Amino acid sequence: MAVPDENDDTPLSLRNSRATLDRLLDEMIETPDRMATLAETIEQVFCETRAVMVLDMSGFSRTTQRHGIAAFLLMVHQMKRLAMPEIEDKGGLLVKAEADNLYCLFDTTDDAVRAARAIVRQLKAANLILPEDRRLYASIGIGYGAVLNIDDEDLFGDEMNLACKLGEDIAGRSEILLTEAARATLTLKTVETRPEQLSISGLALNYHMVL
Numbered sequence: 474m475a476v477p478d479e480n481d482d483t484p485l486s487l488r489n490s491r492a493t494l495d496r497l498l499d500e501m502i503e504t505p506d507r508m509a510t511l512a513e514t515i516e517q518v519f520c521e522t523r524a525v526m527v528l529d530m531s532g533f534s535r536t537t538q539r540h541g542i543a544a545f546l547l548m549v550h551q552m553k554r555l556a557m558p559e560i561e562d563k564g565g566l567l568v569k570a571e572a573d574n575l576y577c578l579f580d581t582t583d584d585a586v587r588a589a590r591a592i593v594r595q596l597k598a599a600n601l602i603l604p605e606d607r608r609l610y611a612s613i614g615i616g617y618g619a620v621l622n623i624d625d626e627d628l629f630g631d632e633m634n635l636a637c638k639l640g641e642d643i644a645g646r647s648e649i650l651l652t653e654a655a656r657a658t659l660t661l662k663t664v665e666t667r668p669e670q671l672s673i674s675g676l677a678l679n680y681h682m683v684l
Contacts, residue, residue, distance in 0.1 A: 614639025
């Protein structure tokens with residue numbers, strides 16, 4: 474959660490807090506004639522252009538069934554201990570952790586890709602000494618664009634949704650997938666990607682796999 478800046482002279486009524494968002498949404502309901510103006514205010518207060526990284530762990534249904542919930546929690550804790558130093562080292566911010574998922578913000582796609590690759594390397598190294606049924610694997614989706622950041626605690630936006638889709642549903646073990654927007658802003662010369670396409674409910678989803 475963001476720590477209030479004592480030097481921040483932004484009125485409390487216009488800070489990107491959950492309370493501010495709820496107040497603006499209430500005003501939308503109560504004064505529908507001001508909806509366009511209020512929507513613009515929400516954009517101004519909450520919108521950031523950032524890279525979003527969504528990390529999802531895999532294989533936990535079997536782990537939980539075989540070893541119980543404590544084993545599941547231990548593996549999630551191990552994953553976070555390995556991932557967090559890499560996220561922070563690349564200038565990232567962990568916005569929220571839910572179950573076996575991490576949702577992070579970075580200033581650039583390059584930073585997000587650096588962190589993702591480092592996390593995959595750390596997990597692979599850890600797996601060399603972990604029992605086979607307790608090995609750690611991550612699937613990662615990265616997007617870039619406008620997101621609504623609610624007090625560094627929650628994220629909304631198209632690129633957030635796409636990153637979630639890639640990380641949680643499409644990426645395989647140790648795979649890093651980029652949205653079209655993220656690939657367009659990637660400048661790392663040492664990173665190669667391959668375009669991919671998947672049809673979902675008749676709609677084509679274009680993305681890029683980091684090789």
